[in-house]
Every structure is written in structure tokens, then in C-alpha cells.
Amino acid sequence: MPILALIVVGAAAGFLATRLMKMETDIPTTVAIGVIGALLGGLVLRFLIALTGLAAGFVGAVLGAVALIWLWRIYGPRR
Template identity: 70%
Template sequence: MPIVLLIIIGAAAGFLATRLMDLDADVPTTIAIGIFGALIGGLVLRFLLMLTGLFAGLVGAVLGAMLLIWLWRTYFGR
């Protein structure tokens, strides 16, 4: 997946994940959560389910970002 597409999908995934998890974050944090979530979720989903395509990447990115938010709240919570 090209890096620009990863950033775009990651930004969208971060936005969705922060809204679904009710997290108040600034734009750079939201994008970073989405990009790292895209890496985590995309790799896990592709490994476990052998899914390909843009939709699988978005779903994986959102799930990965939600996992990252959960871990952040659990271990570095406010």
C-alpha cells in the first residue's frame, strides 16, 4: 500500500476510532493514532483473515486504532 494512501486511510481511521471511543484528541494525535492503528490492524487482519483491498485496510485501521486507544487509556489513562 503506498505511503500516501496509508496516511489518508490512517487519518480517516483515527477520526472514526476517536469518535467511536469518545476520545478528545487534537488533529496530529488523531492522525498518529490512525496511522499506527492502520499498521497494527492491517497486519493483524491480513495475517488472520487473508483479506485484501481498501475496505479490509480501513476496517483493520479502525480496529487497530481502537485497540491503540484502549491500550493508551488502560496503561497511560487520564
């Protein structure tokens, strides 16, 4: 089942990435780009989290809080 999920997520990621980069590719190439990109991105993300440890969580929390404040200022109640 995890292999099937990787292929489905890879196909979606490959489709989105090829459209963002304005590439015209066939379906197998799109899926391959997505699956390889997911594997590579996962490895890089795991390495960064292992390298930075708790600091990565803190940075993520700060970015989340900043995004929440930004949304609150735009869509929150007006004074």
C-alpha cells in the same frame, strides 16, 4: 503515493475511532492513532488469513450470505 494514501486513510480511521471511543485529541494524534491502528490491524488481518487460509474465505462467504438474506427479508418483496 502509498505513504500519502496511508496517511489519508489513517486520518479518516483515526477520526472515526476517536469519535467512536469518545476521545478528544488533536489532529497529529488522531492521524497517528489511525496510521498505527491501520498498520496493526493489517498485520493482524494478514496473520489471521495466513493462519486460517481457505477457512477465512468460507467464513467471509457465509457471513456475506447471511447479511444478504437479512437484507432480503427486511427490504425484499412482501408476500
